[in-house]
Amino acid sequence: MDTVCSAPAEAVVRLIELKRKFGTTAALDGVSLTVRKGEILGIIGRSGAGKSTLIRCLNGLERPDSGQVLVEGRDLARLSERELQPLRRRIGMIFQHFNLLSAKTVEDNVALPLKIEGRAKPERRQRAAELLDLVGLAEKAKAYPASLSGGQKQRVGIARALAARPALLLSDEATSALDPETTASILALLKDINRRLGLTIVLITHEMEVVRTIADRIAVIDAGRIVEEGPVWKVFAEPRSEVTRSLLGTIRPRLPSEIAARLSQQPGGEAILRVEAAGEGARQPFLAELATAAGLPFRLIHGGMDHIQGQPVASLFLAVPARDAGAAGQFLDAHGIKTEVLGYVAGDA
Structure with missing residues (x-):
């Protein structure tokens, strides 16, 4: 049986002293972090900083060596694989390379999580239609992924992630394979979804411009540790860590x-x-x-x-x-x- 742990009412996610090693390398070294209901949190760091391990712990694909991963008060680290399944449906996921099924239509890709749940076909089609309208692709329901642009594929990925009405949406470098104009449109869509649905979003990225555009708060990870966090404007204005200042160097004015x-x-x-x-x-x-x-x-x-x-x-x-x-x-x-x-x-x- 899983353990229900007390947490602040507004917390959708709480990470407490999370540690994970691969051999002698500490991928996560005591990460503690809270994600509040309805906010967009940007987690940013360089390659190898621990972002991928962190997101895999958040969706239950990776087990920490110690610490807690609380999602809506339930500790993922203590759940069996069978017990994890219903909780995973509360967590939507969008990926850098879309992960769409090429042999299925756009409509069927969006409805796939509901099919896995065993929902009836009319319900699946209705929900897919609602979501494709939400992401601006209602006319592409019968199309196949090969006919879509990169931005359209990511919109399908977002719609699919919302199919089961998740409490949390995880975005793993979801715009890094897109051109700047398409990136801006996808970020605007995510911000709109956050406002309209009150959906909590965690963005994993190495791009400061992504965080600047839509996040409410930022957490900077380096060598498996959170080295800085706070409101985006405050961190951008007064970066405390050298890692943050380095990452900001790509978008802040530099001396000619x-x-x-x-x-x-x-x-x-x-x-x-x-x-x-x-x-x-x-x-x-x-x-x-x-x-x-x-x-x-x-x-x-x-x-x-x-x-x-x-x-x-x-x-x-x-x-x-x-x-x-x-x-x-x-x-x-x-x-x-x-x-x-x-x-x-x-x-x-």
Whole structure:
């Protein structure tokens, strides 16, 4: 018999000190994480960080060596294979390479989970029709996967994952095989499904742009450990771990290479400042005040303002006379604006 464990009412998933080794390699090394009902959680990490093992533990395909995997309060790690079957139906799954059956129509692919459950054919067809309409493929019901584009195949995969009305949807690198335009449309669909159905979604990805686009919270995994987590806008604005900063490097403004190549740690000329602000700090006219209230000259050389989850996030690079670098940093710090002197360049940056 399985054990029903107490958990916060809003938690759909709780991972508690999850550990899994393969030989001497720790794929998961004490992972603890909560996924709340109705949220989209993005789990991101480099290749080999432990993402695949984590998702296999979440759907019961992998047994942890120790720790708990609680889905709706039930510990998957303690269930027999027979006891796992009904709980697995509460977990939908979409894959990078779609995993559609080529010999079956789109309608039959979507209805497959219901057929496995033993549902009657009229019920299966009705549910498939509802879901194909939801994902915008009602006219493709009788088509075969070979005739579909990659984006259409993934929409079929999403519809199939929703067939049994799951409480949790797992997305395993579901957009990494798609072009940017198709990726954007699939992410918009997932966000719409999340809002309309209140469905809890866990995204496993190595792409920061995917997390930025639709996730509510982010958890960064590295070497089998969660090294950082929090609201997406907060983590993007103030990354604490080196892994997070590295992953963000693909989408955050970078100092132009021609300026970076000239940087010196010897004071003189102009100081190059990295300036980061988020939330209320980013809403202030801090650049105008730097010039007017503080009377400090500067030049904006790169960067801009973004909006993530409705919050402004600024990442800028300023050039100020070297003699004014300390005063500029103190002024901005006093206004809650994070600054860092990257170095100095002779002449104009």
